[in-house]
Amino acid sequence: xxxxxxxxxxxxxxxxxxxxxxxxxxxxxxxxxxxxxxxxxxxxxxxxxxxxxxxxxxxxxxxxxxxxxxxxxxxxxxxxxxxxxxxxxxxxxxxxxxxxxxxxxxxxxxxxxxxxxxxxxxxxxxxxxxxxxxxxxxxxxxxxxxxxxxxxxxxxxxxxxxxxxxxxxxxxxxxxxxxxxxxxxxxxxxxxxxxxxxxxxxxxxxxxxxxxxxxxxxxxxxxxxxxxxxxxxxxxxxxxxxxxxxxxxxxxxxxxxxxxxxxxxxxxxxxxxxxxxxxxxxxxxxxxxxxxxxxxxxxxxxxxxxxxxxxxxxxxxxxxxxxxxxxxxxxxxxxxxxxxxxxxxx
Amino acid sequence: xxxxxxxxxxxxxxxxxxxxxxxxxxxxxxxxxxxxxxxxxxxxxxxxxxxxxxxxxxxxxxxxxxxxxxxxxxxxxxxxxxxxxxxxxxxxxxxxxxxxxxxxxxxxxxxxxxxxxxxxxxxxxxxxxxxxxxxxxxxxxxxxxxxxxxxxxxxxxxxxxxxxxxxxxxxxxxxxxxxxxxxxxxxxxxxxxxxxxxxxxxxxxxxxxxxxxxxxxxxxxxxxxxxxxxxxxxxxxxxxxxxxxxxxxxxxxxxxxxxxxxxxxxxxxxxxxxxxxxxxxxxxxxxxxxxxxxxxxxxxxxxxxxxxxxxxxxxxxxxxxxxxxxxxxxxxxxxxxxxxxxxxxxxxxxxxxxxxxxxxxxxxxxxxxxxxxxxxxxxxxxxxxxxxxxxxxxxxxxxxxxxxxxxxxxxxxxxxxxxxxxxxxxxxxxxxxxxxxxxxxxxxxxxxxxxxxxxxxxxxxxxxxxxxxxxxxxxxxxxxxxxxxxxxxxxxxxxxxxxxxxxxxxxxxxxxxxxxxxxxxxxxxxxxxxxxxxxxxxxxxxxxxxxxxxxxxxxxxxxxx
Numbered sequence: 001x002x003x004x005x006x007x008x009x010x011x012x013x014x015x016x017x018x019x020x021x022x023x024x025x026x027x028x029x030x031x032x033x034x035x036x037x038x039x040x041x042x043x044x045x046x047x048x049x050x051x052x053x054x055x056x057x058x059x060x061x062x063x064x065x066x067x068x069x070x071x072x073x074x075x076x077x078x079x080x081x082x083x084x085x086x087x088x089x090x091x092x093x094x095x096x097x098x099x100x101x102x103x104x105x106x107x108x109x110x111x112x113x114x115x116x117x118x119x120x121x122x123x124x125x126x127x128x129x130x131x132x133x134x135x136x137x138x139x140x141x142x143x144x145x146x147x148x149x150x151x152x153x154x155x156x157x158x159x160x161x162x163x164x165x166x167x168x169x170x171x172x173x174x175x176x177x178x179x180x181x182x183x184x185x186x187x188x189x190x191x192x193x194x195x196x197x198x199x200x201x202x203x204x205x206x207x208x209x210x211x212x213x214x215x216x217x218x219x220x221x222x223x224x225x226x227x228x229x230x231x232x233x234x235x236x237x238x239x240x241x242x243x244x245x246x247x248x249x250x251x252x253x254x255x256x257x258x259x260x261x262x263x264x265x266x267x268x269x270x271x272x273x274x275x276x277x278x279x280x281x282x283x284x285x286x287x288x289x290x291x292x293x294x295x296x297x298x299x300x301x302x303x304x305x306x307x308x309x310x311x312x313x314x315x316x317x318x319x320x321x322x323x324x325x326x327x328x329x330x331x332x333x334x335x336x337x338x339x340x341x342x343x344x345x346x
Numbered sequence: 347x348x349x350x351x352x353x354x355x356x357x358x359x360x361x362x363x364x365x366x367x368x369x370x371x372x373x374x375x376x377x378x379x380x381x382x383x384x385x386x387x388x389x390x391x392x393x394x395x396x397x398x399x400x401x402x403x404x405x406x407x408x409x410x411x412x413x414x415x416x417x418x419x420x421x422x423x424x425x426x427x428x429x430x431x432x433x434x435x436x437x438x439x440x441x442x443x444x445x446x447x448x449x450x451x452x453x454x455x456x457x458x459x460x461x462x463x464x465x466x467x468x469x470x471x472x473x474x475x476x477x478x479x480x481x482x483x484x485x486x487x488x489x490x491x492x493x494x495x496x497x498x499x500x501x502x503x504x505x506x507x508x509x510x511x512x513x514x515x516x517x518x519x520x521x522x523x524x525x526x527x528x529x530x531x532x533x534x535x536x537x538x539x540x541x542x543x544x545x546x547x548x549x550x551x552x553x554x555x556x557x558x559x560x561x562x563x564x565x566x567x568x569x570x571x572x573x574x575x576x577x578x579x580x581x582x583x584x585x586x587x588x589x590x591x592x593x594x595x596x597x598x599x600x601x602x603x604x605x606x607x608x609x610x611x612x613x614x615x616x617x618x619x620x621x622x623x624x625x626x627x628x629x630x631x632x633x634x635x636x637x638x639x640x641x642x643x644x645x646x647x648x649x650x651x652x653x654x655x656x657x658x659x660x661x662x663x664x665x666x667x668x669x670x671x672x673x674x675x676x677x678x679x680x681x682x683x684x685x686x687x688x689x690x691x692x693x694x695x696x697x698x699x700x701x702x703x704x705x706x707x708x709x710x711x712x713x714x715x716x717x718x719x720x721x722x723x724x725x726x727x728x729x730x731x732x733x734x735x736x737x738x739x740x741x742x743x744x745x746x747x748x749x750x751x752x753x754x755x756x757x758x759x760x761x762x763x764x765x766x767x768x769x770x771x772x773x774x775x776x777x778x779x780x781x782x783x784x785x786x787x788x789x790x791x792x793x794x795x796x797x798x799x800x801x802x803x804x805x806x807x808x809x810x811x812x813x814x815x816x817x818x819x820x821x822x823x824x825x826x827x828x829x830x831x832x833x834x835x836x837x838x839x840x841x842x843x844x845x846x847x848x849x850x851x852x853x854x855x856x857x858x859x860x861x862x863x864x865x866x867x868x869x870x871x872x873x874x875x876x877x878x879x880x881x882x883x884x885x886x887x888x889x890x891x892x893x894x895x896x897x898x899x900x901x902x903x904x905x906x907x
Contacts, residue, residue, distance in 0.1 A: 001681070001690070001697075001710065001711050002709060002710050003695075003696055003697040003707065003708060003709060003710065003711075004695075004696065004707070005460065005706075005707040005708070005709050006696075006707050006732075006733070007706075007707075007793055007795060007796040007799070008698075008700075008702070008703060008704055008705055008706060008707070008782055008795065009702060009703040009704070009782035009785050009786050009795070010696065010698060010702040010703075010705070010707070010725065010729075010730035011379070011537070011702045011703065011729075011730065011786060012730070012731050013733070013734065013785070013786060013787070013788060013789075013791050014377075014786055014787050015744060015787055015788065015789035016734070016789050016791070017737055017740060017789045017790055019789070020740075020742070020789050071735065072737075075737060115738070116737065116738050116740065117737070117738025117739050117740050117741070117790075118738065233742075233743060282740050282741045282742040282743065283740050283741055285741070287741045287743045287746070287754070287756055287757070288743075288746070288754060289743075289746070289747075292743075331754075331757070335754060335773070336746075336752050336754070337752065338624065338751060338752050338753055338774045338777050339374060339611065339615075339621055339624075339750065339751045339752045339777065340611065340621045340622055340623050340624035340625075340626070340751075340777060341623075341624050341774070341777075342623075
């Protein structure tokens with residue numbers, strides 16, 4: 001009797017890229033819901049538009065590159081890129097903001113470098129940085145978090161704002177937008193207000209900013225699910241959050257009036273989303289166990305530097321992209337000692 | 347059999363380098379696999395029928411192939427040596443049954459690349475008459491270790507765990523090398539395979555006799571049987587047999603059942619915490635490792651006079667109607683074996699020799715069982731599905747987490763794909779043991795091991811080419827050198843011959859001629875000196891005057907002091 005031959009191993013593979021991406025997508029749900037709860041329908045529009053554009057862009061480029069379209073889309077990576085970008089955008093941004101960002105992320109940052117597995121930079125963060133550098137005004141259109149006593153827009157009002165960039169006649173823009181705690185902290189600190197004074201503002205909630213602290217808790221929860229599912233390596237979030245904690249603690253202890261507290265840094269802005277969902281994109285991250293720790297720590301330090309002394313309120317995107325650049329070098333110098341090799345080999 | 351007294355062993359004075367860990371260490375990496383051994387352990391070992399025709403390959407081991415000692419038409423007896431080894435790392439081959447040699451030639455054999463190789467084909471006469479092999483050694487535990495080694499070699503014993511390294515080499519530590527620890531590998535870590543467990547349960551005495559013989563042959567200071575904790579029956583059988591023989595110097599240590607715990611380096615690490623040096627052998631750290639099946643084969647040969655002509659084979663998988671362990675004559679076609687296991691089920695899909703992680707798929711069942719065939723798997727597509735389409739590596743690093751060699755399989759893959767063979771060796775490709783853990787956990791479904799095998803083969807080919815080129819260049823250079831030398835020798839001989847030919851009467855004439863020539867030269871020199879310098883021949887009166895003036899100045903300067 002004749003049989004087909006194939007190289008071993010023969011057992012069915014234990015993991016699958018599509019399943020991995022799906023796990024990550026599902027783990028985003030708590031954070032995304034929380035974000036929507038505090039910032040309204042605009043978040044949903046951003047997610048839908050960014051994801052649809054990312055998928056459409058991926059399909060188009062795959063077609064042009066004569067690659068299998070349906071099967072590749074099933075790996076879920078384009079959906080994830082769209083979602084991550086959508087989660088990073090301000091809720092009152094016009095529709096073309098997620099479109100431009102997602103297209104740049106998929107077409108330029110991903111496929112011009114060879115597609116899945118070849119992009120040296122995190123596509124969602126490239127898209128985000130393009131937007132924040134090119135359209136700074138639109139990228140600050142954050143609404144006030146729920147519970148601040150400000151007017152919130154209804155579904156249709158938000159839809160009109162997103163699609164037509166028009167607000168109801170009696171509502172000036174200033175009444176619906178508000179600086180994020182990170183933004184506010186930066187400007188207040190620069191005006192020599194003490195951290196205690198700044199924190200008395202209701203915008204700052206109890207530890208990480210109203211709304212933002214719970215959003216971060218929700219993303220942390222999703223991140224813990226990812227760790228439990230072994231979908232991500234623990235080193236990157238541990239390195240990033242650990243470094244962010246230590247460096248903010250260092251400055252906070254040194255001068256607790258001029259520097260924000262570690263709790264604020266950890267639970268504000270995109271800290272948790274960045275640590276568990278963005279920095280952990282394996283393609284553009286470091287790949288050795290020790291290297292991942294350094295990679296994460298580098299991002300944590302960069303985030304602190306950018307938030308504290310840089311020109312932007314948050315630094316996750318820049319931190320991730322800068323460390324993406326360093327990833328190959330980190331990998332080269334952090335190769336583990338191979339079994340049976342002398343200990344001094346390193 | 348008398349129990350050897352460890353005190354009898356001539357222990358060298360060197361300090362013992364190896365000590366056993368109190369609790370086994372966990373080797374790096376590895377994966378937890380479903381053992382799937384129960385299906386082949388339902389019945390005791392069955393004795394497989396001797397087939398009408400056996401195909402006995404000349405090369406069933408690591409090392410040099412053997413040379414056939416028989417030709418077509420020869421009558422052979424069971425156990426008679428039919429092929430001899432020509433080099434140290436080799437193992438002779440014996441007739442698995444009595445009969446007639448019907449052919450010596452190339453037949454398909456079980457091989458990763460599906461090649462054919464030279465086989466001796468024996469038509470059984472059905473009598474199964476045993477030859478007098480002369481392998482039995484009286485009072486084997488008092489025998490000279492060199493004699494034991496020779497008998498082990500004559501018995502054609504190779505490592506039965508799968509690699510097939512000649513055992514005679516491994517029972518010869520060589521002068522000045524102490525064996526501090528003898529490890530008997532009973533950790534059958536690959537799913538399905540249960541031939542060692544079946545052997546331990548059925549013939550524990552053979553295993554222990556073999557251990558005693560090997561311990562004596564290598565002067566091992568300590569002996570340990572390493573076994574996986576998921577083999578409770580085998581552990582019980584071994585402990586029972588050890589207490590029956592009243593042997594308390596052999597310990598049975600269980601290691602966690604995690605693939606590849608049965609890998610030599612992994613088992614050594616688990617038991618001792620020591621790492622076999624890269625590119626080195628266990629003996630470099632004072633350890634030698636033998637498979638349990640091998641020890642039983644040694645006992646069968648030296649105590650019962652049986653060379654290695656049969657082995658226990660696990661036949662398993664959902665593609666087999668009646669799985670089990672069978673004692674099979676070497677050379678039995680797999681198809682015959684399958685038939686004795688009730689044949690294939692309807693949905694059989696693959697035929698694999700070895701386990702599902704490190705085995706290789708066979709193109710056909712018309713191939714013989716050889717010394718290293720520990721398992722024949724006939725699986726369905728549900729058990730071993732066709733690989734899903736591969737996507738690009740996403741560098742998730744899951745492969746690195748499970749690699750027992752602590753390599754970075756994702757980087758190896760990258761460089762193998764780019765055919766960057768320098769770089770891939772820089773990432774220690776040759777420390778890869780091809781266990782398949784990386785491919786098993788790869789979410790991109792990349793056939794990683796295939797890439798590494800490809801890279802290794804390419805590198806070996808390049809090295810061979812380079813070696814051949816080096817040899818060719820050396821030969822060319824030597825030829826040039828030789829031609830040059832011959833030319834010089836020829837010329838020297840010619841010159842000598844010419845000199846010899848030159849007549850003696852010319853001596854005086856030659857002297858005369860030389861004197862004349864010397865005189866001529868002196869004359870010519872003088873003539874040259876008397877002639878005025880050529881560039882002062884046609885000078886104008888002014889120039890003449892200047893020269894005269896200069897001469898005068900020179901004269902006056904010379905006379906001044």
